[in-house]
Amino acid sequence: MRGFVYSQPETPSDAVHALATGGADIRLIAGGTTLYDLMKLNLERPARVVDVSGLRELALFDTSGERELIFGALARMSDVAADARLLRDYPALAESLQKAASQQLRNMATLGGNLLQRTRCAYFRGGEPFGCNKRTPGSGCSAIGGLDRGHAVLGVSDACIAVYPGDWAVALVAFDAEIDVLGPHGQRTIAVESLHREPGSTPEKETVLSPSELILRIRVPATPLGRSSTYHKIRDRESYAFALTSATAAVRLEEGLVREARVALGGVATRPWRARSAERVLLGKPLTEETAQAAGAAAFAAAVAGRYNGFKIELGIRTVADALLIAGARAGA
Amino acid sequence: MDLLREQLGLTGAKKGCDHGQCGACTIHLDGRRVVSCLMLALQASGRTVTTIEGLTGRAGALHPMQQAFIDHDALQCGYCTSGQIMAAVACVREGYASTAPQIREYMSGNICRCGAYPSIVAAIQDVATLVGER
Numbered sequence: 001m002r003g004f005v006y007s008q009p010e011t012p013s014d015a016v017h018a019l020a021t022g023g024a025d026i027r028l029i030a031g032g033t034t035l036y037d038l039m040k041l042n043l044e045r046p047a048r049v050v051d052v053s054g055l056r057e058l059a060l061f062d063t064s065g066e067r068e069l070i071f072g073a074l075a076r077m078s079d080v081a082a083d084a085r086l087l088r089d090y091p092a093l094a095e096s097l098q099k100a101a102s103q104q105l106r107n108m109a110t111l112g113g114n115l116l117q118r119t120r121c122a123y124f125r126g127g128e129p130f131g132c133n134k135r136t137p138g139s140g141c142s143a144i145g146g147l148d149r150g151h152a153v154l155g156v157s158d159a160c161i162a163v164y165p166g167d168w169a170v171a172l173v174a175f176d177a178e179i180d181v182l183g184p185h186g187q188r189t190i191a192v193e194s195l196h197r198e199p200g201s202t203p204e205k206e207t208v209l210s211p212s213e214l215i216l217r218i219r220v221p222a223t224p225l226g227r228s229s230t231y232h233k234i235r236d237r238e239s240y241a242f243a244l245t246s247a248t249a250a251v252r253l254e255e256g257l258v259r260e261a262r263v264a265l266g267g268v269a270t271r272p273w274r275a276r277s278a279e280r281v282l283l284g285k286p287l288t289e290e291t292a293q294a295a296g297a298a299a300f301a302a303a304v305a306g307r308y309n310g311f312k313i314e315l316g317i318r319t320v321a322d323a324l325l326i327a328g329a330r331a332g333a
Numbered sequence: 334m335d336l337l338r339e340q341l342g343l344t345g346a347k348k349g350c351d352h353g354q355c356g357a358c359t360i361h362l363d364g365r366r367v368v369s370c371l372m373l374a375l376q377a378s379g380r381t382v383t384t385i386e387g388l389t390g391r392a393g394a395l396h397p398m399q400q401a402f403i404d405h406d407a408l409q410c411g412y413c414t415s416g417q418i419m420a421a422v423a424c425v426r427e428g429y430a431s432t433a434p435q436i437r438e439y440m441s442g443n444i445c446r447c448g449a450y451p452s453i454v455a456a457i458q459d460v461a462t463l464v465g466e467r
Contacts, residue, residue, distance in 0.1 A: 006375055029373070036371045037352050053376060078365075102442020103427070104359055104368045104420065239441035 001039050005048045012182050014215055015052050020212035022048045028214065029053070030074055031109040033101075034117050041125055043135060058112075058216060063089070066244040067070050069220040073112025073179075077168070078103060080111060091247050091330070092229035093220070096171035099233045102240050112215035114168050115179070115195065116207065120242055121151065121162035133159045134203040141150040141203075145307055150244070153312050155270035160203030160308060163267060164196060170233050170266035173274045174248040177220045183213040192218070196271035197227035225250040225260060228331030232323035233266070234315060243267030245316040247299075251287060253331045258282040258291075263299060263324070268316050275299035278320060287328040289321065298321035334358045334369035337384060345385035345415045349444075356443030359416040359423075360384050366423035368442075384454035385415035388422065396424050397463060401456035417443045421457045430461035 009015040017028055025047035027178045029035050032053075038044040052058070056075040063085045071080060080086065081097035101109060123130040123142040131140030143151050143161050151161040169192055177192040195207050209215075229250035235241035246266035252259050263278040278299035296317035303313045334351075337343045337360070346369050349357030353371040360369045361383040388396040398418050401407070408414045418441045424430050429439035436457050437450070444452065 006373070032373060032376065033353055033371050036373065040351060049373075050377065051373075102356065102368075103423070103429075103439050104356060104366050104442045105353055105371075107362075107365045108367050108371065239438050 001042065002045055002047075006051060006052045007048070008054055010054075012052075012055060012058065012216060015050055015055065016182050016184055016212055018048075018050045019214070022050070024211075026050065026211070026290075029046075030113040031076075033105050033109045034113060035270075038118060041127065043125065043127065052214065059110075061111075065222075066150060066222060068222055069093075071111050071218040071220075073215040073217055074110045076107060077101070077109045077111065077114060078106035081106060088227070090175075090220075090226035090229065092171045092174065092226070092231045092250060092327075093168075093231075094296050095231040096167040096248065099231065099239075100167040111168065111218055112179075115167055115192070115215065115218075116205070116209075117166045119162035120165045122147070124162055134162060134199070134206075137202070137204050140158050143306075147308065148306040149308040150242070151306060151309050152270045152323075153268050153300070153305055153309060153316070154265065154273055155198045156304055157199045157203070157270075159201050159203065160199035160270065162199070162203065162270060164269060164271045165240075165267075166272070167231065167233065167243065167246060167266055169196070169272040170246060170264050170321060171248045172218065172220065173272045174229070174250060174262040174264040175220050175223065175226070177218055179218050180216045181209065181213045182216050183210060184269050187216070192272065193274055194201045199270050225252050228327050229253065229262070230323050230326040230330065232319055232326060234319050245312055245319040247316075247320045247323035249320065249327040251282070251324060251331050253287065253328065256286050257284055258287055261295070261324075263295060265299060265316065267321070268300075268303070275320070277301065282324070288325060289325070292321035292324040292328075293317065295324060336374040337369060342387050343384050346413060346419075347412055349413065349416070354444070355413070355416075356420055357416040359419040359443065361419060361423060364423075364453040366420050366428075368410075383419075385419055386411070388418070396426070398456070398460050401459045402453070405452040405459070406449075407456040408445075408449050412430065413443060413445045413447075417445065417453055419462070421453070423444050424457060425461050425464055427429035430457050433458065434459075 027046040058072040061071040061075040130142040233246040248264040250262040261279040261282040263275040265273040278295040347357040349355035
């Protein structure tokens, strides 16, 4: 790991100014659980590190609002996961945090940083001699045709099949969450669903953020759908593992028929994946094992299996179906 | 972690994976458990850091969690133990030690290669009961 210059800005604007004027090798650190990890792998070699973890005004969150829930970008995952109101009114959001990482990491990691967590693709993390277009553009993708058991089946390209690893964003996209971002030219708002890019031919570009932008907060529109929601995560072991497949599901039922549904997928796609086709399948129908399974099938209709990850399609369909039935039970179906 | 081990001589926090995956380097920062391997020493300035060395009482009396680990033989090689104990103390304090499944979930960030898990869970349950009775 090479040495770096460390600074602690005192306001968000100071942080953005530091990022905008610090050259290309400058990185922002908050909880550190991704950046420092990648620095130890020599995948990140910043010359300057801007530590925003002391910006206390960004560490607050408020789940009591009638119109929206507000989460400061520096709120810790563990604090938000344990919020009683969130657990009751938006179980999918709380569960997505509870089922992510370990308590130690959740005590460190921030909500904003978590959105930008980098992929766990072993070819990306492993470095040479493996090709990785995300790590070294133009070097090829060793995962395609390689050991791709953990890789994506949705949103893939000829250049990259790396999975977006997070859970929280997969819950957020189901609820139409937005982020407020501060840059050198002021503030803007982006839908979480538009934050991450599909790899296409430029997998090194993972988000629509510019390098000098700072996420200030995440906002989730309040909705009664939250109560009948779940984040269902299937892993190789029961706890503390990345998703093989995961699904956020939320439903609203009237007279036994689905009036509103939300489905989003994790562990199977190159970015947090909202599955609107699955939502449409359910509208106006009763929520049963058959319709839930059909919604799952619709979610994976465009899936592309690689060498070893084909099992994720069937597993993913069943994960969606189970998630919908859990959400349905919470809706009193 | 490097500051603790190499500069301050506090070798209780162990370097396991060095990537936040194994929990052997668990310490408390302002009373909350964190993995010291993914933390810059600078980020601890002005804050309270507790390592396993700081758990024992003045006359070297063992912390109840340390004693429970001995009583339950909750280790084999011992490499993960200081991290397990630091995580376990926090687990009880956080209130996530009421049942064995809950302990397993909230201790899942600490890996034990020797597989001493059943005794670790038993030791934590003992201490949780003790704390509950107070």
